[in-house]
Amino acid sequence: MTRNRPERDGSWSADEVPALLGLNLDLRDEYIAACRTGLRRWNRVLEEHGIDFWLRLPHPGFNRRVGLAAGHHTDGTIADEATWEASRDHWLPTAEDLAFVRSLMRPVYERGKIASWVAPPVNGINGKPFDYEYVRLV
Structure with missing residues (x-):
């Protein structure tokens, strides 16, 4: 199986890869297609x-x-x-970006409530209501 490999001069070359690596690359390609x-x-x-946008x-x-x-x-072409x-801060999240995301992710521990950054389920486990008390702490 052949795959493209980046070269130091900024070009791409076809390279023969082992079967297991080829299988992993095929699975990654399927995941990328789903994304x-x-x-x-x-x-x-x-x-x-x-x-x-x-x-x-x-x-x-x-x-x-x-x-x-x-x-x-x-990102398709090889950058020096x-x-x-x-361009790193344009391509990847900055420390400020990561801090902002962390600020949004506040945990919620109350039964029947859910964090604002998580989509609530349609219903609970086995058709129970979302706020069903699955575990009783004594």
Whole structure:
């Protein structure tokens, strides 16, 4: 099985990979295809609401620390270290972004209540109501 591998000169070359790695790459490709389907739905909703913004998936080699693209900075084209560092905060979440997300994620411990960042279930386990008392602490 052949796969594209980034080269140091910024080009891509076809490379023969072992069967197990090829299987893992095929499974990742299937996962990416499923994610792409979800993004198409979300982008359709954005468009229906007049929002001029499109979500997109990064290149499979983007920001990889393992695998064929490890050690390379790529989003389809291979960026040199200076370009990567100059654009890092544009491509990846900043410390401020992560702090903002953490500020939104407040736990909720009350029965029948749910955190604002989690979609509530339609019903509870085995058709029970969402606020059913599954465990009684004595």
